[in-house]
Structure formats: structure tokens, C-alpha cells
Amino acid sequence: MTAPAVRLALGPVVSIAAALGFLLLCIASLSGDWRSFFSVEAMTKMSEFALAFAAPALDLTFLGKLAVASLETLAISFLGTLLAAVGGLALALPAAGRWGRAARGISRLFLNVLRSIPELVWAALTVIAAGLGPFAGTLALALHTTGVLGRLFAESLENVPPEPQASLRHHGVKPLIVFWYATFPQALPQLMSYSLYRWEINIRAAAVLGVVGAGGLGQMLHFHLSLFQFPETASVLIGMIVLVTIVDAISNRVRDRLTL
């Protein structure tokens, strides 16, 4: 009589045990330097960091610099996303299978490589090519986002209802014109909303890219944090949060209007 009950309970027990075992294995392979994490010194530093949010740096020259860096971050995210939208569309055309299967496979592979390398790693590479500064950050964002948007764009181009294209083509309209007057306008709202959504993600990424020297708020953050200037650090972080909130609000509003 008790056998079914035992069999029912076995599944969760095994999976919980497996998860716990994996977790223990992971804990064992880390250096486990917990004592220094909870040491008095580390704790005072961290509480200083937390308390700095109550009294962020507010002198005018600093706020001026912060405003410029915020604009720079905004510009990096905007231009990076825009370049990626253009590049993504260019790569989405072959990736949507317009020029045969070989072109489709090659461009998809290329998009995958662009996408699987994170922005920050791209930034470490573009800093070598373009030198320290916001241009390197813009390029890094554009490269990664091209990979992401390219794939999404290709999918929406493939999923456009085929009737308008077919009808134009039956009347002998050239492929390029068919694309601009049938495929593209149909896909445009979705392309725009994907781009705006990526912009929201990219403003967050742009804010931290500066850590490897790619300009904007991240560079300021790295600078002040390295000098243990917590009030300035807190101001920069608050600036980041405000910027992200503003961009989210704009993007949400535009996306709402697009879907109407």
C-alpha cells in the first residue's frame, strides 16, 4: 500500500539532492574567502558605500561633469543602437533567406558570433582599435546589438504576411521595390519596437562600459570608485538610475504608440 506514495516522493527528493550536490561541489571549488568578506574592514567599507547614498556629492562643478557624462552615455546608447539597427537590417536581409540558403547560413553564423560576445568584451577589443573614449563604447554596443537585432529582424521579415508581396510580384514589380513597399512597411512597427527595447538594455550597458575605458558614466564610476570616493560614486550611481528610468519611460511611451 505504501509503495505508490514512496515512488511519488522519490522524484523531487532526487532532484533536490542533485541540485544540492551540485551546489556543494561549486562551493568546494571556490576559494571560499568568506572570512575576509565579513571582516571588520570590509564591513566598514561597505557600510560607508551604503551610507554615501544618503549624502551623495552635490557640488556644482561635479554635477556639471556628471551631466556631461550622462549625456555622453545617452549618446553612446542611442547611436550604438541606431548603428546596430542599420547594420542588423543589412544582415537580416540575407539572414531572412532572400539570397539563397548559403547566404542565409553564413549571415546567421556571423550574427551568432557578434551576439555571443558580450558588450564589455567587445569594448575591451574596440578600445585597442579606436583608443580610449566614447567612440570605442559606441562601436562595442553597435557590434553586439547588431548580432541581436539582426536575428530578431530576420525573424520578423520572415514572418511578414506574404500576400502583399506576392501580389506586387505578380504584377511584375522589381524585388527591391517590393521590399520597400510591402515587406518593410509591414515589418516596421516590430523592427522599431525591437530597436527601442534594445535601447533600454543598451542604456544600462552603456552606463557600465566605461569601466574598461569606453567613456560616459562608467568611466567616472570607475575613477571615483578606485579612489574610494563614495559620495561621488553614489552620485554617479543615482545619475545612472535616473538616466535609465528616463529612457525606459520614453521608450515605453513610443512603443505604446507604435502598437496602437
Add this chain to the structure above:
Amino acid sequence: MTAVPREWRDPAWRGRLTAAIVFAVILGPAFYLTEFNPAVLWSEAGASAVRQFLSTFLPPATSPEFLWMVIEAAWKTVAIATVGMAIAILIAAPAALIATRVLSVSRLAQGRMALWPSALRTGMRWLLIFLRSIPEIVWAMVFVRAVGLGDTAGVMAIGITYGGMLGKVYIEILESADQQATTALLRNGAGRLSSFWYAAFPACLPELLSYTIYRWECAIRASVVMGFVGAGGLGQQMELSMKMLAGGEVLTMLSMFVLLIFMADLVSAALRKVFA
């Protein structure tokens, strides 16, 4: 009035013109602020630096000791992500239990929550917002400076940021599910915890698990990136090799990284299929 034939007139010209002007007005400053200058890439200095660095990419570094080190670093990355997720769950689960409206008793009696329970729940939500609104890489930088280089900083950074994210989503999952069973138990005098364990939790378990696994996959990606600021794992080794311009090592590690993400993707998709 105008000489333009009627069928040529664009009915949407006003919107198009406004959009074009707004775009141009934004683009100018954007190009200026980002110091946009593609010529740098083809200039003598830029191009030769890239060419030199890229020429070291081939052949990739394949000495056995190096490969072993890369595998070890990759495993460390997975370990950082996993332990970080465990801490995140320890933060998120109690926070979600406190903050969710599903387990409110005063809501049942009066139709809306009493002042103190409502304030406690709102405060908890704000704490979660604070935890997740600072990017994990910033937490990592703070911890690296407070504790020193190493994986503990990465673990705590993931634990805190992902704790905030998981908490928010757990609350949403609990509140969007059917609450009838939980409410029935609460109305009949069951405690909050037992109503949770016997009604809300089993109903939401597949969704909770699947989101947690998805986040684990994201944590692996994040832990590579955090290595760049010194928080251990594959990223830290990649940073070192990049600083030394050792392209072969960078190429090997980038390939390892792509492979790792790919495997995490597969495992996470398979697990989610099992639990869904």
C-alpha cells in the same frame, strides 16, 4: 495650388518631416558627444594596433597547461554563478514571502490591506528595487575594492543583484497565479506559511523553477563579464591576456566562452522542459 500632381502627394508628409527633423536634431549632438570618427579605425595607429593584435590571434593557444587553466576558469565561472544564485534565492524567497499580497490576511477581512502590512510590503519592494537597480558589475567593483580580487566578490555581486530580480519576479508569479486555493485556506484559519506551502507554492512551482533556471543561465554570462573587473573566473583570465595582448590566449578563451554559453543554454532549455 501646387504644381505637384495629386497622386504624388504624400499624405503622411507632416509626420515624416517631423520625424526626420527630430532625428537630425538628436543625431548631430550624438555624433559629437561620442567623438564619432571612423577614420581612427583606418588611421596608421589604430589599424596597425588592431592588425598587430589580430595577427597574434592565430594560432590559438593550445598548450595542455593553458587549456587546463581555461577549463578550470570556466568551471569557476559556473561555480560563481551557481553559488551566487543560491544566495539570490536565499534573499528572494523570504523577501517574496513577505512582500506578496497573496498571503495578506487583512486584505481578506477588510477588502484592502491594513496600514502596517501594506507599508511593510511596499518597503520590501523598494529594497528589492534598490538591490537590482545597481548593475551587478558595479556591486562586483565595490566588493573587489572592499574584499580584494577573487570569486567571493563575484558570488556576492550576483547574489545581491539577482536576489533583487528573482524577488520581484517571484512576487509577480505568485500574484498572477490563481489565488482561490490560498484564499480558501487563509479564510479557514490556516497560517500564512501553511497556506503558502499547500496552495500557492505547488501551483506556482513550475514557473518559479523555470524562471530560476533561466536566471542561472544569465548569471553564467554575467559572471564572465564580472571577471573583467577582477571578480574571478574566465573573465579575469581574459582580461589579463588582453592586457598582455596575447591574442592566441584570447581566441582560445573566447571560444571557450562561446562554448560555455552554448552549453548553459542547452542545459537550461532541457531542465526547463523537464519542469515545465
